[in-house]
Every structure is written in structure tokens, then in C-alpha cells.
């Protein structure tokens with residue numbers, strides 16, 4: 658199943674937020690969207706999810722305009738985890754994940770043991786089965802974020818849209834969540850802030866700058882020192898490991914200051930030896 662944006666433009670508050678955005682996510686691909694704050698990542702994700710309508714251009718789900726499909730039909734194919742997804746309901750962790758089954762349950766197809774099994778599996782996959790009966794409002798930000806992912810997995814979509822999915826997560830859970838998503842047989846579009854995560858997990862990366870796609874391709878082609886300097890305004894050094902994966906090192910003033918100290922320490926240990 659493919660998802661594509663074709664010359665999409667979107668405006669809000671009197672400003673053009675997205676301008677002439679074109680990209681296609683192929684079946685099974687993990688596409689990363691990176692860009693500075695305010696570059697339009699969240700806006701693009703909601704257009705791709707069919708939550709917003711482009712001012713011009715189109716978003717196609719398997720070649721069909723997403724706006725022409727019913728919400729239930731879209732939800733059976735595509736799940737979105739929003740950046741500030743919240744629930745005001747007084748529900749348990751498990752009930753939050755059960756919401757993922759909404760597109761499948763109805764008068765003619767009542768809740769069944771199969772739905773229970775899918776919810777159990779989703780809770781286990783994000784390491785939250787032990788907190789299934791806890792009230793939502795007692796959970797930490799990271800636990801809630803893992804449940805949002807579990808809810809999306811319980812939706813059994815073919816395409817998963819994730820807007821900054823590692824928000825609130827410690828580094829162990831950031832890696833295990835991206836690993837989990839990567840291992841699913843899913844097409845993934847994820848807005849990511851961590852460029853090393855993008856390099857490690859994405860098949861291709863689109864770079865957004867002021868609402869335009871300024872680069873789109875494999876991580877090693879897109880993540881160059883020059884581009885990161887131009888788009889994000891930071892100096893980096895990039896090394897590629899044997900597998901061709903980029904390792905980005907940020908050259909902050911602090912890193913520059915610390916370099917001679919490290920050298921000094923090495924000299925000192927050499928003298929002590």
C-alpha cells in the first residue's frame with residue numbers, strides 16, 4: 658500500500674505552511690521526516706493522515722484521494738500517533754489500547770476474543786502488559802507514549818504515521834520503540850528530531866525546511882555535513898560505519914572546549930604509566 662503527497666500546499670493563519678510537497682512512501686518502507694521546529698512536519702503528517710485537506714495538490718492512499726475514503730476505511734489501513742496525543746477520559750491503560758480496535762468493532766462485528774488477543778499482543782510489544790489495569794492519569798509521559806504506539810499497533814494498520822514517537826522516552830525505550838516499529842511488517846512515516854535515529858532506522862529521509870522538501874533520499878545521501886549546517890545551523894562531523902550507517906557527531910562549543918582537556922588527561926595518564 659502506497660501513500661503519496663502530490664504537489665501539496667496547505668495554509669493556516671494567513672501563511673503558507675506547506676509548499677509544493679511531493680513524496681511517495683512505498684510499501685514496507687520506513688520514511689523519516691526531519692526538519693527544524695516549525696518547518697511543517699506535524700502539518701504534513703496530519704495531511705498524510707487525511708485529517709486536513711490540502712489547499713492544492715492531493716494525498717493519495719493506494720492511488721485514491723484519501724479525502725474520498727470514509728474514516729473507518731482509512732483507520733483500517735492507516736494509524737497516526739500524534740505528537741501531543743492525549744485522552745481526557747478516565748480509562749485504564751488497557752482501555753486506551755482497546756480504542757485501536759474501534760475501526761473493526763460494530764453491531765455486525767462485536768468485540769471478540771480475537772480483539773482481546775490483539776490488544777494483549779500490542780501491550781506486550783511495548784512492554785506495558787504489567788500496567789494494563791492502571792488508570793491513564795497515573796501513568797508517566799513515557800508510559801503513555803508507549804500506550805499510544807500500542808493503540809496504533811492494535812489498529813493493525815498497513816501504514817503507521819508517527820509524529821515524534823520518541824517524545825518522553827528514555828534512551829533505552831527510544832531505541833526499543835524504533836526497533837519494534839522497524840521490525841513490524843509495516844510502511845512507516847515518522848517525524849524524527851534525532852538525526853542519528855533517522856540515520857539508523859530510515860530507508861529514506863525527507864528534509865523539510867520552511868514548508869518545502871529540500872532533500873529526499875537515502876540517509877547517507879541526505880545527511881551531509883553541509884546540509885545539516887544549512888538546515889539546522891549546527892556543525893557536525895559525519896562518519897559512516899562499515900554498513901554505510903551515518904554516525905553524526907555534533908561539534909558544539911563545549912565539545913571544542915573539552916577536546917584539549919581530554920588530550921591533557923591522556924598525556925597525564927601516559928606520564929603516570
Ligand SMILES: Nc1ncnc2c1ncn2[C@@H]1O[C@H](COP(=O)(O)OP(=O)(O)OP(=O)(O)O)[C@@H](O)[C@H]1O
Pocket residue numbers: 669670674692693694695696697698699700701
Ligand atoms: N492551525 C494553525 N494556524 C496557524 N499556524 C499554524 C497552524 N498549524 C501550524 N501552524 C504553523 O505552521 C508552522 C509549522 O508547524 P508544524 O507544527 O507543522 O511544524 P513542525 O515542523 O512539526 O514543528 P516542531 O518541530 O516544533 O514540532 C509553524 O510555524 C506553526 O506555528
